[in-house]
Amino acid sequence: MNTIHRFSHEDCPYPCLYLAVDLDTGLFERFGDEAYDRQNTVPQSLWAAHCVTSIQVPALQVCDLTNARTLSALRADLSALMHHDLAAPQEWGLAIQRHPANFQGVKFKSRFNGRACLALFQRDAVEERLRQGKPAGLSSNEAAVGWLDKHRVSLY
Numbered sequence: 001m002n003t004i005h006r007f008s009h010e011d012c013p014y015p016c017l018y019l020a021v022d023l024d025t026g027l028f029e030r031f032g033d034e035a036y037d038r039q040n041t042v043p044q045s046l047w048a049a050h051c052v053t054s055i056q057v058p059a060l061q062v063c064d065l066t067n068a069r070t071l072s073a074l075r076a077d078l079s080a081l082m083h084h085d086l087a088a089p090q091e092w093g094l095a096i097q098r099h100p101a102n103f104q105g106v107k108f109k110s111r112f113n114g115r116a117c118l119a120l121f122q123r124d125a126v127e128e129r130l131r132q133g134k135p136a137g138l139s140s141n142e143a144a145v146g147w148l149d150k151h152r153v154s155l156y
Contacts, residue, residue: 006086007093007106007119014097014121016105019055021116026052027138027147028112033084035153044155047138054133057118060104060126063096066116082111097121 008016020026030050034042064070071078080088096103105120120126138144148155 004086006089006108007096009090009094012094012097014123016093017120017122017127019057019118019120020110023052023143024147025110025113025115025117027144029110029117031153032112035151040152041154041156047155051135051137052141052144053135056131057120058129060120061102062105062107062118063099063103065106065108081108093119
């Protein structure tokens with residue numbers, strides 16, 4: 001289990017696939033910390049090692065942490081879920097994966113732009129129901145290159 005991700009606790013029984021509602025959000029989620037920590041720069045090698053694709057997700061049973069009523073019922077602190085310290089959201093990820101409702105994912109807001117993201121759990125053969133578009137390298141994707149310009153991120 002890769003514990004550098006928001007809802008991926010080392011004891012989670014299922015690996016997660018992280019998805020974003022749009023390319024802008026996905027790029028922020030992947031490169032935002034890197035860009036901000038390095039004064040709006042990202043290593044060219046890191047950028048080149050990634051690609052983008054569209055994924056159609058079927059209807060799923062998700063724990064919706066974008067819903068105020070859900071957060072209230074869970075007594076979850078939104079700031080803790082969005083904090084750069086991942087201890088609290090990883091504990092929530094573990095609890096949600098172990099919940100008897102058998103959630104297939106967690107819907108949450110990007111801490112960079114507030115747009116919707118999904119941590120999809122690899123359970124119930126959900127990966128077989130996903131429909132993936134053709135992957136494209138970031139450097140050859142006009143919208144991804146536009147994200148660099150829009151947010152004044154340089155490659156080094």
